[in-house]
Amino acid sequence: MPLFRSSTLALALLTLSLVPACGYGDTRRHGYYDDDSYDPSPPPAGTIEQATIDADQLLDAEPGEGAGAFVEYESGGTYHVTTSCNVSSGVDCLWDIVVTPLDGAPILTISPFDLEADDSLTFGEVNRLRLLAYTGDDFDGFDFQTEPGAGIEVDVFLDDGAANKFLFWVGDGAVHNGAPSNPVDLIPSAE
Numbered sequence: 001m002p003l004f005r006s007s008t009l010a011l012a013l014l015t016l017s018l019v020p021a022c023g024y025g026d027t028r029r030h031g032y033y034d035d036d037s038y039d040p041s042p043p044p045a046g047t048i049e050q051a052t053i054d055a056d057q058l059l060d061a062e063p064g065e066g067a068g069a070f071v072e073y074e075s076g077g078t079y080h081v082t083t084s085c086n087v088s089s090g091v092d093c094l095w096d097i098v099v100t101p102l103d104g105a106p107i108l109t110i111s112p113f114d115l116e117a118d119d120s121l122t123f124g125e126v127n128r129l130r131l132l133a134y135t136g137d138d139f140d141g142f143d144f145q146t147e148p149g150a151g152i153e154v155d156v157f158l159d160d161g162a163a164n165k166f167l168f169w170v171g172d173g174a175v176h177n178g179a180p181s182n183p184v185d186l187i188p189s190a191e
Helices: 010-015
Strands: 023-026 050-053 065-074 077-087 093-101 111-113 120-123 129-135 140-145 154-157 167-171 174-177 185-186
Touching: 050 065, 065 093, 065 154, 065 185, 077 093, 077 129, 111 120, 129 140, 167 185
Parallel strands: 050 185, 065 167
Antiparallel strands: 023 120, 050 167, 065 077, 077 140, 093 129, 093 154, 111 140, 120 129, 154 185, 167 174
16 A cells, blocks of 8 residues: 555645566556567666655645655565656556566565556566556555665656656655656665
8 A cells, every 4th residue: 555645745746747486467558579588678867866855754745636646665674666647638557567686685574565467467487567557546565574674776667668758756854856867776775
C-alpha cells in the first residue's frame, strides 16, 4: 500500500504541461522484447545525478489528475513506486520504469499493486525491477524491500520518451518535481 495522501502534490502536477525471472503480466503486449536484454534507456549523455530521498515522507496526488511517477522511501528499506496519468488528455499513459538498487543491494520482496492485465512487473537477472504500465484514472505501481539505507537508480520513460521531468519524490524536506538526469540515483536520508 503506498504512503500517498490526496492533496499537496496535485498543485505541482497542475503545473506540468501536460526480465523474465518472475513477473506479473506479459511484456510482449507492449511491443517490447520479452527477455532481459532490452534496455529501455539510451546511454546517459552526461553524469547520472544523485539526489536525496527523505525517509517516511508522503506525496499527495490524485489519480488521473496529472502525469507523474512517484517514489517514496519508508524507513527500513521499503520503496513505493507509483504512476498516474492526466486523463483529460483522452489517452492512457504508457510508463516504462526501471529501478535498480545501488551497490549490489538485494531486492528482498516485491509487491505489485493495482496492475491490470496489460501491465507487467518483472524482476530481471541483473537485480532490477521493470514496470510497464498503462495508467489511466488510477494508480499503478509496486513496493519492494531492499537493505535499509540502500539507494536506487530510477530510469523513467513515458510514452517512449525520457520522463525524468515527471518524477516526483520528497528530498531535503521539499517535493521534487523533476529529476536532473535520466536515470537518477536516489539516496535515502538518515533514518
